Amino acid sequence: MTQATPRPPGTPCWVSLMVHGLDATQEFYNALFGWEFVPGPQHLGPYVRALLGGKEVAGIGQLPPDRHLRIAWTPYLATKDADETAEAIRSCGGTVAVGPLDAGEAGRLAICSDPAGAVFGIWQAEAHHGTAAAGPPGTPVWNELLTYETSGTGKFYRTVFGFDVEPVISADHDYATLYVAGTPVASLHGVGNALPRDRGPHWMTYFEVADTDAAARLVLELGGQVLRPPRDGTAGRLALAADPEGAVFTLVRSAKR
Known part of the structure; x- marks a missing residue:
């Protein structure tokens, strides 16, 4: 598995999707983009990382049955300090909905929204730096x-x-x-x-x-x-x-x- 390199703060470094039908969603994106899947951190429930040519390109997790959130691809922006960035988001009128919390040894994350309500994530990388391929079809x-x-x-x-x-x-x-x-x-x-x-x-x-x-x-x-x-x-x-x-x-x- 090819690892990504650290991203400068603010750079989009990962995209993730939370769904109800994890297996069916994997089948869809496998057929569409040729993605293969390996288990990822399970801190928020079942979660897989999508690979293309052995390189990590995206993540897909499973929502609890009782959670009826909007199903949407979410970009994660790199940060050196998730807690500090979360506080800055709050002080600038944004919202921190989840976290900051540790994703095993991979890193630390939070799910946030800007003052207009657009949802995005922040990612403080440890073992996992994010997308390892961008450019080829499927990335x-x-x-x-x-x-x-x-x-x-x-x-x-x-x-x-x-x-x-x-x-x-x-x-x-x-x-x-x-x-x-x-x-x-x-x-x-x-x-x-x-x-x-x-x-x-x-x-x-x-x-x-x-x-x-x-x-x-x-x-x-x-x-x-x-x-x-x-x-x-x-x-x-x-x-x-x-x-x-x-x-x-x-x-x-x-x-x-």
Whole structure:
């Protein structure tokens, strides 16, 4: 198993999904992305790590039967001190819903939300540094926050994580890129009232695919949904999809490919 290297604070370092049907979800993502699975830390219940070519790319856990939370992919942002970052999140108007708590010897985590309600995790790495592959088909390659507006939201993430926030100057789009040490690591997209009423502000994970159209067809065959058909965008060819339990994600064949 290939280990990831430590990430600078603020960098998205992992994506995780909590579902009710762990076995069925593994079957879906195995067929869609070719993931294989190994047991991970069981601190919050049954949990597996997804591998692609022997490299860790994501995590999937099982919710207790009585927990009816929104099923969603959650990005984790790296931190050197989960407790200190959790306190900063609270002091800046965010919420810490779970933790900070230890995930065995892997590290320390908390599940949080920003002032607008978008959920994300923080990860203080010990033995486990996070995603060990990003770029090949089947790996997470980008995270974008869909929110009401980017100005106040950007201030929150800049204050807590030290991001440089670079807005796109446009009369038509409210968009900003988050940078860590000069490297773009995530984006903010203000869409105002165009946010889905049933989701509100939320983080979106992009997974690389070799062929967006074929991947979208496969999602349907596997019992998922295609919420927005394949289309060409500045990042590449994109489609918005959901797995059988409703976790939404973006398929992308990046423009660089």
